[in-house]
Amino acid sequence: xxxxxxxxxxxxxxxxxxxxxxxxxxxxxxxxxxxxxxxxxxxxxxxxxxxxxxxxxxxxxxxxxxxxxxxxxxxxxxxxxxxxxxxxxxxxxxxxxxxxxxxxxxxxxxxxx
Amino acid sequence: xxxxxxxxxxxxxxxxxxxxxxxxxxxxxxxxxxxxxxxxxxxxxxxxxxxxxxxxxxxxxxxxxxxxxxxxxxxxxxxxxxxxxxxxxxxxxxxxxxxxxxxxxxxxxxx
Numbered sequence: 001x002x003x004x005x006x007x008x009x010x011x012x013x014x015x016x017x018x019x020x021x022x023x024x025x026x027x028x029x030x031x032x033x034x035x036x037x038x039x040x041x042x043x044x045x046x047x048x049x050x051x052x053x054x055x056x057x058x059x060x061x062x063x064x065x066x067x068x069x070x071x072x073x074x075x076x077x078x079x080x081x082x083x084x085x086x087x088x089x090x091x092x093x094x095x096x097x098x099x100x101x102x103x104x105x106x107x108x109x110x111x112x113x
Numbered sequence: 114x115x116x117x118x119x120x121x122x123x124x125x126x127x128x129x130x131x132x133x134x135x136x137x138x139x140x141x142x143x144x145x146x147x148x149x150x151x152x153x154x155x156x157x158x159x160x161x162x163x164x165x166x167x168x169x170x171x172x173x174x175x176x177x178x179x180x181x182x183x184x185x186x187x188x189x190x191x192x193x194x195x196x197x198x199x200x201x202x203x204x205x206x207x208x209x210x211x212x213x214x215x216x217x218x219x220x221x222x223x224x
Contacts, residue, residue: 032210043117043203043215044156089156097210098144099163100171103156 002027006090006104014112019077021107023090029068031096035075036089038106044089048075051096080111115139119204119216126194126223134189134219136204142214144207145187146171147179149200150218156203162187163209194223 003026013019023033029052036044050057050066050073057064063076077084087106094100120135138145146161148171158171162181176198178190187206191198201220205213 034213036213041218043205043217044213045215046212049211091156093210098146098207098213099161099169100158101156101213105153105155 002030002092002094002102004090004092004102004104006088007107008105010108010110012110012112013080015081017080019080019084019109019111021075021088021109023073023075023104025071025092028094029071030092030094032093033064033066033073034091034093034101035062035064035073036091038087038089047088077109080109082111082113085110117204117206117214117216119202119219121219122217123220124222126191126221128194128196128223130194132191132194134191134202134204134221136187136189136216137185138187138204138206138214139185140206140214141184142206142208143184144209145181146205146213147177147187147189148203148205149173150203151200159189159202191221194221196223199223 005024034049035047038044048064050064061078065074087108089106090104091101117138143164147159148156150156157173160179162168168179201218204216207213
């Protein structure tokens with residue numbers, strides 16, 4: 001069955017630096033891969049979606065890459081700010097229809113001023 | 114635009130009691146789903162629906178029922194609560210594909 005691994009240890013970086021979070025999967029390549037942000041006590045909030053035929057997607061300070069050969073997605077936050085501190089989740093969508101997403105456990109990011 | 118609204122935010126039940134978690138969305142989304150989130154387990158899909166009258170099981174459906182009589186509403190019913198159902202429950206909706214919109218969560222404790 002499909003498994004997802006995200007950095008289990010919290011990531012601490014200095015304000016202004018680039019944060020890089022990893023999402024590795026073990027089996028089939030999904031049609032879509034999504035990234036979400038979750039703050040304590042809140043629901044996840046969508047950030048970016050990348051399709052299997054896309055190598056890279058950008059949105060403001062955010063960038064996602066998708067390497068189907070390595071079975072890996074990288075999520076970058078450039079010029080990080082303390083407000084970026086949160087848990088970041090990746091989710092794989094095999095069929096591209098949201099019906100049975102598989103979620104990683106998330107990586108906690110702390111941006112220190 | 115309210116998005117996805119879940120009620121209640123907090124609930125304490127005794128073992129064996131039943132209850133319904135409510136979920137409503139005002140975005141005319143066809144897809145709605147219920148997840149539970151537990152420490153060390155991540156988000157796990159309980160049930161989902163791709164339209165009114167259509168529901169299907171997710172990864173952990175046992176002990177839960179759902180129905181979808183309207184596009185807007187997707188309630189989750191706990192038939193006979195067990196301590197193992199202590200969790201945070203999230204409702205989410207989307208168009209056929211793409212961005213999921215989550216509610217703020219319902220924290221359930223079963224004693």
